[in-house]
Amino acid sequence: MSLITKTALAASLKKISETTPIDRITVTQIVEDCGVNRQTFYYHFKDIYDLVSWIYQKETTESIGEKKTYDTWQDGFMNVFNYVLTNRNFVLRTYYSSCRQHLLDFLYKEVYNLLIDVVNECAVKFSVRDEDKAFIANFYKYAFVGIVFEWIEGDMYKKPDVLVRQISTLVEGDIFKALERFGRIKQN
Secondary structure: HHHHHHHHHHHHHHHHHHOOOOOHHHHHHHHHHHHHOOOHHHHHHHHHHHHOOOOOOHHHHHHHHOOOOOOHHHHHHHHHHHHHOOOHHHOEEEEEEOOOOHHHHHHHHHHHHHHHHHHHHHHHHEEHHHHHHHHHHHHHHHHHHHHHHHHHHOOOOOHHHHHHHHHHHHHHHHHHHHHHHHHHHHHO
8 A cells, every 4th residue: 555655646746747846846736636645645755855766766776677787787777768768857857956966866876786786797707895896886877877967958869779879889898897907807
């Protein structure tokens, strides 16, 4: 029941955001649209920003799925772009509101989770400290999220498959090179 209620509150927020800037939406508007009381909202979320964070966490985690391996990270990243396109209005409303940091934090977290899995998979042949693997994943996280934000600011003009291909071409083999530089090949 909790997930159903959260999903309904999220749908109401997204619906209202089509005509009202997120910064002007109230809890009262959301609960009236959803048909629940304020107490129900506050049982699940501390405020609208918490609801926005939950929406991004739930929906993007689902869209990336298990695309977190060296062979599938491009699909995972493509799913991020497709999610943004599918939810274009909500993403733009978030991006140009005080909720922008929630979108940024969410993207950083999801992209990092995708990349750290790839780095860990690639690191099996190397003896690399966890902090160095995290550094590599963070480095690429900032580059990838920067590209996503620039794409959003550019009105999502460029086709996602072109961006993913360009990114893939640019970083192909670089994670292995970085791991090799940070560590040494494991001895059998």
